[in-house]
Amino acid sequence: MAQGLPVRGCRAGRLTVALCSTLAACGLIPPTNLTIAAEASPAADTNLRRAAELIPRLGDPHFQARDAASGELSKMGIEIKPVLAAALKDADPEIRARAGRLLTAVIEADFQHRLAVFADDVDDAQRLDLPGWSRFKSTIGADRAARALFVEMQRAEPSLMAAYDQGADAVAKSLQLRIHAAAATAPMMRFGGAQNVNQLSTPRVAALFFVASDKEIKIGSDSAEEMHTFYYFPPAFSMALNAGPQSDLLKRILGAWIGRDASPDTLETNLQVALQMNLKEGLAPALAGLQRAGLTPQAKMTALIAIDKFGGKDHLPAIAPSLKDTDVCRAMPLGPNEPIKQLEVRDVALAVSIRLSGEESTKFGMKPIQQNQILLYQPQTMMFNSPAERDAAFKKWADHLSAAKKTTTGIKEEAKK
Numbered sequence: 001m002a003q004g005l006p007v008r009g010c011r012a013g014r015l016t017v018a019l020c021s022t023l024a025a026c027g028l029i030p031p032t033n034l035t036i037a038a039e040a041s042p043a044a045d046t047n048l049r050r051a052a053e054l055i056p057r058l059g060d061p062h063f064q065a066r067d068a069a070s071g072e073l074s075k076m077g078i079e080i081k082p083v084l085a086a087a088l089k090d091a092d093p094e095i096r097a098r099a100g101r102l103l104t105a106v107i108e109a110d111f112q113h114r115l116a117v118f119a120d121d122v123d124d125a126q127r128l129d130l131p132g133w134s135r136f137k138s139t140i141g142a143d144r145a146a147r148a149l150f151v152e153m154q155r156a157e158p159s160l161m162a163a164y165d166q167g168a169d170a171v172a173k174s175l176q177l178r179i180h181a182a183a184a185t186a187p188m189m190r191f192g193g194a195q196n197v198n199q200l201s202t203p204r205v206a207a208l209f210f211v212a213s214d215k216e217i218k219i220g221s222d223s224a225e226e227m228h229t230f231y232y233f234p235p236a237f238s239m240a241l242n243a244g245p246q247s248d249l250l251k252r253i254l255g256a257w258i259g260r261d262a263s264p265d266t267l268e269t270n271l272q273v274a275l276q277m278n279l280k281e282g283l284a285p286a287l288a289g290l291q292r293a294g295l296t297p298q299a300k301m302t303a304l305i306a307i308d309k310f311g312g313k314d315h316l317p318a319i320a321p322s323l324k325d326t327d328v329c330r331a332m333p334l335g336p337n338e339p340i341k342q343l344e345v346r347d348v349a350l351a352v353s354i355r356l357s358g359e360e361s362t363k364f365g366m367k368p369i370q371q372n373q374i375l376l377y378q379p380q381t382m383m384f385n386s387p388a389e390r391d392a393a394f395k396k397w398a399d400h401l402s403a404a405k406k407t408t409t410g411i412k413e414e415a416k417k
Contacts, residue, residue, distance in 0.1 A: 290319075
């Protein structure tokens with residue numbers, strides 16, 4: 001349970017998250033995701049008693065009396081929440097309506113106040129906590145910038161972040177709903193409009209990626225695919241990823257999502273983003289992807305290139321089976337008026353194996369491989385002009401491996417002597 005944060009105005013008895021969640025589920029109040037300090041005080045008791053006296057006046061026949069009672073209650077703090085919550089069951093509809101509005105305002109004001117206190121506690125002197133903060137702190141960061149982004153995420157997705165205190169099932173259910181709602185909003189970003197921008201802010205997208213990256217939280221393939229939308233819309237998120245004060249933090253969040261490898265259907269797109277953003281977290285899903293049955297040739301190519309970019313020579317054994325994969329991942333002419341050539345998965349595996357071994361592709365009869373900002377290589381520069389050219393290159397590579405093996409064996413035998 002998160003440690004209590006200072007209550008605005010005074011201290012009050014503990015008010016459970018369960019009560020807030022129940023009221024929020026009924027649509028009566030917004031969700032709250034902070035616990036409240038457990039100490040009581042004379043001032044809190046006084047306000048509670050006064051609030052209890054004022055509740056009946058919310059239904060007074062005279063408007064001025066009702067308005068005066070509402071005004072006085074609105075100046076009190078979170079300590080009167082139990083009284084307002086109880087008033088939601090009053091027989092008088094006027095009392096119920098006014099109590100509901102007051103309860104919403106009181107909780108929201110206290111929530112914003114406590115978020116500000118949390119944001120200012122940069123040195124963690126008060127050891128304050130919020131749902132999800134422990135994981136965020138250990139995986140993303142805990143400095144002033146990280147804490148500020150986390151607070152923005154709390155404000156952007158309070159219901160989702162609050163679910164962290166309610167168990168994995170509650171988080172999974174909330175996450176599915178929030179992803180779907182945000183994904184439905186994202187396409188409208190193409191048509192502009194301030195309203196759409198506000199609905200899908202960078203902190204909101206960051207919150208979705210952060211929660212979705214938690215491997216303890218179940219996420220379906222449909223939801224994982226919907227997350228792809230946020231790579232490109234809203235544009236502000238893409239811009240913040242590439243440059244700006246939050247770029248590194250957002251890349252860590254995105255890297256954690258890609259590293260989760262939530263669905264086979266999302267692998268290729270995730271790896272393309274990892275390559276573009278230089279996210280080393282793409283290595284693990286790339287290695288795992290090559291071992292999956294049914295992976296598309298295009299996805300295999302992307303996985304091999306990701307292993308090349310983020311891996312090393314010790315990953316050559318993981319690539320070796322792909323040297324026999326004849327699936328076609330690209331087909332195109334190499335020049336004007338030329339016949340279509342095919343790029344097979346094994347061609348990519350050969351190029352990657354040569355590069356990771358520290359050798360030059362031209363040594364084995366391949367063309368000089370040109371660089372590509374997105375996929376690391378220009379695919380057409382890994383193509384062969386003919387089957388005979390391909391066979392010759394693979395034979396040279398096999399001979400190279402055989403010679404290297406003999407050399408290694410000889411060195412080991414000499415060492416034994």
